[in-house]
Amino acid sequence: MPFDFLACPACGAQVKQYKNPLPTVDVIVELPEGIVLIERKNEPFGWAIPGGFVDYGESLEHAAVREIQEEISVQLEEKDLRLLGCYSDPARDKRSHNISTVYVAKASGTPKAGDDAAAFAIFPIDALPEPLCFDHARILSDYRSKKKAGTI
């Protein structure tokens, strides 16, 4: 169903709006001790790779750097982002059809709670917490496979 409806603020009539999938980015931030995951404050509850929506007029790389700064106060460089993959199953997020482009980036320094932050923690890739939200278990499984193969 590629349409939904907005209410006209003047007369209340329904106004048809074309719907597209929503671009998002997630970033697997690599620290010497492991990767950073966020504990979500809202549904779906559980652990998630930090990330968020891409703004209109903003590149994927810009969104990735901005979201990581906002969520865990870690400054990344666009040039250091490595593309892991794109995840677009319409069922991957029950809230809306969100397409995630997932990057991996090495970071230094110590994360701290940013403006948007819930709790975060650092996990070795072979000792991840449960539950993982959305399709993040699959994404992290792909990450682990590529990491072990030396291809990311």
Next chain:
Amino acid sequence: MPFDFLACPACGAQVKQYKNPLPTVDVIVELPEGIVLIERKNEPFGWAIPGGFVDYGESLEHAAVREIQEEISVQLEEKDLRLLGCYSDPARDKRSHNISTVYVAKASGTPKAGDDAAAFAIFPIDALPEPLCFDHARILSDYRSKKKAGTI
């Protein structure tokens, strides 16, 4: 500017709509003689990698297979799509902020004009036509580099 406005069909008032970048896919279709490019019938004129918009509720891979069927009547398999990269510079398409996820896929058979088709032709990767639309010269340069390095 993350908003634009729709006109209410009942009273003509302006209705604010949140804008997101629009997900698209492009596919570099590899045939024994070269890759398939489309000659665009509308502005911007020139040669382009076949592709199009991703529908709400449709995965990137599904959109890639569907667009190639519609544009050049070539049947691809989702499992044969290899991810080349994601191109999201807001200036890459003057019409709107379109984010392209670009795949590469080997194909057999003979393309023919599909429902949406303009002219198409097959080009060896070292003898591409001009002008190439959007940022497709950059995408094809990345493709050629990765092809020569054996990484795609």
